[in-house]
């Protein structure tokens with residue numbers, strides 16, 4: 001195959017990119033996007049600060065522009081993200097009362113998922129809830145006010161709003177099986193499956209340093225999949241974009257049937273949130289980098 005999307009499709013997988021609405025007018029960017037990628041994740045446009053900047057006042061313009069580009073070009077869509085402590089407006093952080101925050105959270109999930117119903121294949125319902133270096137949740141406003149049960153509540157609300165959407169839990173630093181944070185996330189997903197809390201997938205963000213994925217990455221993918229959830233590599237980027245490092249990541253996903261897709265967090269190095277590390281598959285001129293060929297060969 002000659003494109004990332006077509007190569008991934010040979011095994012029923014997608015190969016996606018994070019997309020910024022503000023770049024859709026850049027023809028070099030959209031040419032690569034339309035040619036190479038089969039899935040789109042909005043980089044910032046579906047986050048809480050973008051979609052509900054003031055209580056009850058919803059803004060979908062930038063996200064709608066991405067969704068309509070996806071529809072017009074036959075791309076799949078991931079929704080990112082409904083409940084996250086970051087890029088969260090101050091009016092939410094400032095809520096003191098648990099019942100108020102509970103209804104605000106559920107109303108946010110309901111409004112956003114209803115707006116995009118039928119257009120989003122998988123939602124990152126909750127993002128980055130675990131604390132680095134521990135098996136515990138971080139002390140976000142949601143955990144402070146609602147307790148650890150906020151995650152379960154968010155997933156139950158999401159399922160009721162759009163039963164056809166796949167519901168994912170997404171996090172970073174959970175790629176190494178031998179990390180406490182990975183164990184905490186694994187225990188939560190196992191508990192959700194045991195108790196019937198609705199969860200369909202996990203996202204391993206996969207923001208890697210120049211060494212690439214940890215050696216126990218494949219074990220992590222295998223073990224989450226064995227719980228009965230799909231695994232997606234949702235925000236892949238690798239400092240320096242080494243060909244071997246990229247190839248190893250793709251091979252780890254390809255080795256597990258339930259690893260259903262890979263998304264790079266941007267298209268060209270110049271589009272990346274880590275631009276100085278040149279972590280992506282296309283250079284600043286839109287040319288394919290050596291890592292591109294190693295990914296294509298591994299798919």
Ligand code: XIL
Nearest residue numbers: 043044080127172205235265272273
């Ligand atoms: C990043 C975006 O790429 C930046 O443009 C923004 O300024 C900050 O957020 N984990 C996530 C993503 O889940 O939403 C983050 O995206 C990167 C880390």
